[in-house]
Amino acid sequence: MDTPSTTSTPADPHSHTLVLHHLEQSRSQRVLWLLEEMGLPYELKTYARQRGNRLAPPELKAVHPLGKSPVLVHGSEVVAESAAILEYLAETFADRAQGDLSQLVPAPGTPEHRRCRFWLHYAEGSLMPWLLMKLVFQMLPRQPMPFFVRPLVQPIVHYICQQVQFKLIDPNLQRALPFIEQELAQRPWFAGEHLSLADFQMSYPIEAALTRLAGSPNSASKKWPHLHAWLERVHARAAYQRALAKGGPVMW
């Protein structure tokens, strides 16, 4: 969100410090990866998840009223939502999108641009909600409950949670993963021949899907070979590895 500002982007965006408010093991890892790819100087503020419920800590509310991460602060700009942050960085520091990154935002009006835009929205608008819901229904039967009701209640909760996954969540994920696999069978990166913002935005849900749905890396590479190969290409990038060293592991 950039409500405090009433002016346009400053003439020299490099004159302000970039601060990334980063929640460990979260979506913000992909912003860290882009910052590293673009070689931008930035300050990293890392927040630990709360023990027990693993939610974001209350300190993040001081940064943005929604209390979420990632949030990028750049001078008077406070930018929230992963995709909006990625687009903000690519737009504001277009001078850093060179070489390997020259197609970070593909030319408007091209299929690459439309594909990039689709994945930017699809990642959090369609894929993540089902992955999040899967996680909630997987964890629900494992919640602590009083020992005297557990033998009776736990099987019931377990059964109901399985039914919701079976009838509602899994059919959606079972359409999503083969669809993505088929798209990546046609081109090395999400938008086309070159790395684009779409790859950064998709990296978190793909990491989540391959970690939580495939069972093991071996099984992932068999089920979705192109998806697995794409993730290997991402992991092999030096900037990704620097981001990992600074931000910590992506999944929990």
Add this chain to the structure above:
Amino acid sequence: MDTPSTTSTPADPHSHTLVLHHLEQSRSQRVLWLLEEMGLPYELKTYARQRGNRLAPPELKAVHPLGKSPVLVHGSEVVAESAAILEYLAETFADRAQGDLSQLVPAPGTPEHRRCRFWLHYAEGSLMPWLLMKLVFQMLPRQPMPFFVRPLVQPIVHYICQQVQFKLIDPNLQRALPFIEQELAQRPWFAGEHLSLADFQMSYPIEAALTRLAGSPNSASKKWPHLHAWLERVHARAAYQRALAKGGPVMW
């Protein structure tokens, strides 16, 4: 999704027919609203939700592998994801964004542009997942179950679903609605002084939130007066009313 095409947008976009694949009582209502605002000719294909589970019907899989709505077909382009469709229409038919719609896509680099981008992502990336999850946990205890276990199981399921709402879902929504209210207290439309794509994209989750969380229109106008006033402004637009007449009611 625009994988079938390998060419750029045609020189005369008006030479192709626009077809909107519209699921009743769904997100696609906002695309219909934009088509009406822009005065574009289009063909509307309406799909009924399945009885019982209220999911999208299998016919939609023939339109797009994800089997979802909205999907916009324009010549060889098959565009999915609400926000990507809105952006596609604004970009392809920029000549129709005049008068009241001249700020449909605010000028890049301005606070209006950044706000528009934020809400385009926030609507489905952050707000809708919690609204959808709320709906799932509200409906779960009402699912049919065998009569001989119902007296025992239903109260347990009801209690657990309430706990999930109380601990996980409601805290998120209780931060979201006041945040949106505060933003709309500062300006009449989501991006600023003028209607933009952000208003179209936000219209569905706001409609859902005010219908399902407020209890009644009276209560909504007291709790979130600016949000309620914004929705009244949307409902008062002639194009919105035409879309409603063609696509049917937004909520169920």
